[in-house]
Amino acid sequence: MAAGSTYTPIATTTGTGSSGVITFSSIPSTYTDLVLVSNFETSTSANAYYRINGDTGTNYSDTELYGDGSSVGSSRRSNQALSYTTYLSGSGQRAVMTTNFMNYANTSTYKTFLTRYSNASFELGAEVALWRSTSAITSITLNLNNSANFTSTSFFTLYGIQAA
């Protein structure tokens, strides 16, 4: 069996306190999977969404499983122009989130990504999301709504995993 080191950091960025958009661009196609690790707070209450390759079409959908401390549930969003991830209140709530973008560079299948998020003072959950495109993923943007910004204590690292 072949073996080789992988799980390589591709790029890291931090929040500035004045922007609600984080973008990883010019992602190479040389890996098999991508893993985006995010640890962030927001300046005010906001939802965080992924957008892939700048696609603003209604090509995103997701299925979510969550627990909020008193109940568990599941929700779905279809034909969305962004891919929902999680919500933060902006009052000191911090989210840690890991998203696996599987086989992101292949050009024959739609792209599915798996997210685990924890926002200990609000909820935790898991999501599977679909981007209905066969294009290779070359950029990933994490956007906040409600004119919120990522705080300067927010950081984001994108890793590449290459299969043998």
Add this chain to the structure above:
Amino acid sequence: MIGAITAGLFSTGVAASATSFESIATVTLGTSQATVDFTSIPSTYKHLQIRFMARNTGSNTNGYQALQYNGDTTNGNYYFYHFLDGDGASATAGNGGTNALSLAGRSAGANATANNYGVGVIDILDYANTNKYKVHRSLTGTDNNGSGLVELSSGEWYSTAAITSIKFLAGAGGYNFASGTTFALYGIKG
């Protein structure tokens, strides 16, 4: 106005580096087949991780898949599953008792959207230890823009033997993995 932060490649000085996460082997199916096998797994790692993109030939949108270790097909040697599922409408938990195999997440079936595969990450902890039973956990899911399932699950093999081979079965062998299905095995040093 919302500004934008762009992280270009290596723009922050983060260099690629060797890590303790290593690729061991990958299987990509060119034709439909019932199982995917990893054999001769070295004992030199602490944990294993399997990352997959899978579709099956069954009449389902989210069919289950299973695993067996070291060729052990004995009924009662596995705990089938505990799972926590979300199907877009409600959360469901379940358990499966003992079995001859163990749940290893879900894959998209023949009724799923075309060009769509289920994906997942399976962790097998302390796989080479010869003093404890082996537990695995998985996060898997398929979304079909209107249907889908995300699942957390776990299973156990009641054996203290080091894991040297893993067989993935589409369903319980009732259907096949479709062409294009990919399973990648990684080792994590400890």
